[in-house]
Amino acid sequence: MNHSKFRFSVRFQSTVRNIDFNPESLSLTPRSTVFSLIQPTGRFHLGNYLGAVRNWKDIVEYAPEPTRLIFGVADLHAITIPKNAKELRDNRFEAIASLLSTGIDTEKAVLYHQSAVHEHAELSWILSCLVSMGNLNRMTQWKSKSSNVGQNASLGLYSYPVLQAADILLYKSNFVPVGDDQSQHLELSRTIAESFNRTFGKTFPLPNTILAPTRKILSLKNPEKKMSKSDPAQNSCLYITDEPDIISKKIKKAVTDSISHEFKYDPEKRPGVSNLINIVSGIQKKKIKDIEQEISAFKDHKQFKDYVTDIIIEELKPSRLKFNELLSNKDYLYQAVEKGNEKARVVAQQTIKEVKQKVGLE
Missing domain, CATH: 3.40.50.620 (HUPs)
Structure with a gap:
């Protein structure tokens, strides 16, 4: 931890x-x-x-x-x-x-x-x-x-x-x-x-x-509203029990924007990118500006989203395995x-x- x-x-x-x-x-x-x-x-x-x-x-x-x-x-x-x-x-x-x-x-x-x-x-x-x-x-x-x-x-x-x-x-x-x-x-x-x-x-x-x-934490498909299980667009919501391939799929489809030369936290102008940065900040318990520094060299959305995906998968793995074990008991x-x-x-x-x-x- x-x-x-x-x-x-x-x-x-x-x-x-x-x-x-x-x-x-x-x-x-x-x-x-x-x-x-x-x-x-x-x-x-x-x-x-x-x-x-x-x-x-x-x-x-x-x-x-x-x-x-x-x-x-x-x-x-x-x-x-x-x-x-x-x-x-x-x-x-x-x-x-x-x-x-x-x-x-x-x-x-x-x-x-x-x-x-x-x-x-x-x-x-x-x-x-x-x-x-x-x-x-x-x-x-x-x-x-x-x-x-x-x-x-x-x-x-x-x-x-x-x-x-x-x-x-x-x-x-x-x-x-x-x-x-x-x-x-x-x-x-x-x-x-x-x-x-x-x-x-x-x-x-x-x-x-x-x-x-x-x-x-906001919806992956509509970062103007918060993440919710009741959202009819299920790719908008990440569950702690999602398998790695599901997490990867949802992050790949997450709404971002057309700016690919830099990734900055700006909730008003870049809500999708900002939501993903916020998720990483929350998981790693780091300040937004520190996350911005880490991703400053990224060249495209694929590199950025792969980075986000890896961090989420690593964080949720223990909870996913434990949840499945508990539901069987x-x-x-x-x-x-x-x-x-x-x-x-x-x-x-x-x-x-x-x-x-x-x-x-x-």
């Missing part, structure tokens, strides 16, 4: 403080809790990997003792838009296999299914009674997602941010590693925590947002996640008991 420094952003209230993140000495406060969930969309794509789970793995590996680390699969969030039941079941365990395949050590971190801990839903209801509709109406993800379904948008989709706040506060989380698109939800979580503390007495710490060091997956479920329940039960006592429900 490359132990060179790379950058996280930690959001404190309305400001962002950038810190150098040395994996061997994480800047976490003593006895802090780091928490994050990811939706179960099946096997992870490169955006999931670089934007979230590889950072979780680094945190697990290098977080100082005694840091409490809780990561899991947000399967309650997954049903805000109903899905086929079998597909959801498969996706839930493919997500666990994907997390384990990236190297997350379950001896050091809790790895669980959100739906296995009913306190998430219970705390969500209590918190929803403190949140104004005005705050929820301002959520940009609600505006974006509801525009696709119009009047059929569900209450669950609308109140999604309250459940997300409950997820975070249930474990009294101090740090939440997320992508840029979740920053607004973390700000709302802080607002909800402040409201509860003001109304019922200090209960929750205010969670800080840890922004991943890698910029958003479903009993192990069930045992691993149930162990995490039990650990998560212990923490959740303590918090919900305290909350209900303060609210007057016990």
Whole structure:
């Protein structure tokens, strides 16, 4: 593993403080809790990997003792838009296999299914009674997602941010590693925590947002939008389970441009090239300018794309092999996640008991 420094952003209230993140000495406060969930969309794509789970793995590996680390699969969030039941079941365990395949050590971190801990839903209801509709109406993800379904948008989709706040506060989380698109939800979580503390007495710490060091990974076919499994153009999305020949094929077909004498990072004028440079930067944990220096002598797109392909194949090989091994051992997956479920329940039960006592429900 490359132990060179790379950058996280930690959001404190309305400001962002950038810190150098040395994996061997994480800047976490003593006895802090780091928490994050990811939706179960099946096997992870490169955006999931670089934007979230590889950072979780680094945190697990290098977080100082005694840091409490809780990561899991947000399967309650997954049903805000109903899905086929079998597909959801498969996706839930493919997500666990994907997390384990990236190297997350379950001896050091809790790895669980959100739906296995009913306190998430219970705390969500209590918190929803403190949140104004005005705050929820301002959520940009609600505006974006509801525009696709119009009047059929569900209450669950609308109140999604309250459940997300409950997820975070249930474990009294101090740090939440997320992508840029979740920053607004973390700000709302802080607002909800402040409201509860003001109304019922200090209960929750205010969670800080840890922004991943890698910029958003974009579609290989349309670098104007982010990489997504739901994209109908499947060559737009790279999965951590893709075989080397598939990776090579997708990168060869990736949109770039007609400029072949140099390869520079310029998201506005050269989004396709910039996306591939960003991928390499994320994998190698190097600054964009250092990648530009490495590729400065390349003469054509083939040389550039071969370079990108080799780096991706090398990075994803261990995860691909481990994922395939895990899916052939479903009993192990069930045992691993149930162990995490039990650990998560212990923490959740303590918090919900305290909350209900303060609210007057016990």
